[in-house]
């Protein structure tokens with residue numbers, strides 16, 4: 240099934256699209272934003288996936304990060320999916336908390352009830368959505384990079400490392416790097432995958448870099464004034480695991496920056512340029 244175009248706006252010479260479609264994986268309608276740079280008018284362009292954090296839809300990064308300017312300059316498409324299934328009948332956190340359920344899908348396929356039917360963000364992003372995009376838009380699927388913020392940084396690192404043939408470049412903003420060891424991750428992986436922590440390892444960037452490594456280098460930007468740094472993000476755990484695995488990590492601690500899109504908009508240009516360099520040719 241194809242996309243319904245919800246909106247199209249000219250932006251830095253390219254086109255900012257918002258698309259909707261029915262997902263077979265989540266069993267719900269899904270929305271996403273795709274920026275096509277001017278270069279996409281004349282041929283296929285490489286693409287950068289951006290996975291968003293808790294409480295977000297495609298809209299936060301699309302409206303706040305300013306990625307379009309840099310993507311136009313480098314000729315990169317920018318794909319921003321939603322963070323969970325939504326709609327009638329989709330179960331949420333029983334207490335309505337922001338860190339589980341709606342807008343908090345954690346990029347896994349849930350095995351626990353009542354979430355297993357709809358919360359299939361991993362398969363949605365690794366199987367269904369790439370196929371749909373490839374069929375409908377001028378995207379060069381041989382040249383894909385992935386990044387994300389916070390929960391989306393966790394998604395980018397884990398999906399990237401599990402699909403090294405698909406992704407050539409990998410970066411993140413303030414990612415959750417060790418979900419098995421921090422409260423956000425323990426709640427989400429426990430709630431979606433159950434108590435057997437053996438099943439969590441394939442969704443834990445620190446465990447994955449140890450078990451699978453990564454074929455390239457990784458860029459992470461992290462604000463040192465981020466409220467979530469000490470309890471939830473803990474980049475030093477991933478830094479140690481990368482060192483042990485021999486994976487080159489550039490972890491840039493950015494003084495005075497917090498967790499917000501003011502931080503992301505300050506460094507998104509660096510990330511787009513970094514991916515563009517690795518997706519060239």
Ligand SMILES: N[C@@H](CCC(=O)N[C@@H](CS)C(=O)NCC(=O)O)C(=O)O
Pocket residue numbers: 291292293294295299303337388389390498499500
């Ligand atoms: N709502 C949470 C914070 C959630 C949060 O910071 N979400 C980040 C991603 S983890 C975000 O990008 N929020 C949306 C925005 O800033 O536009 C709180 O108040 O503690």
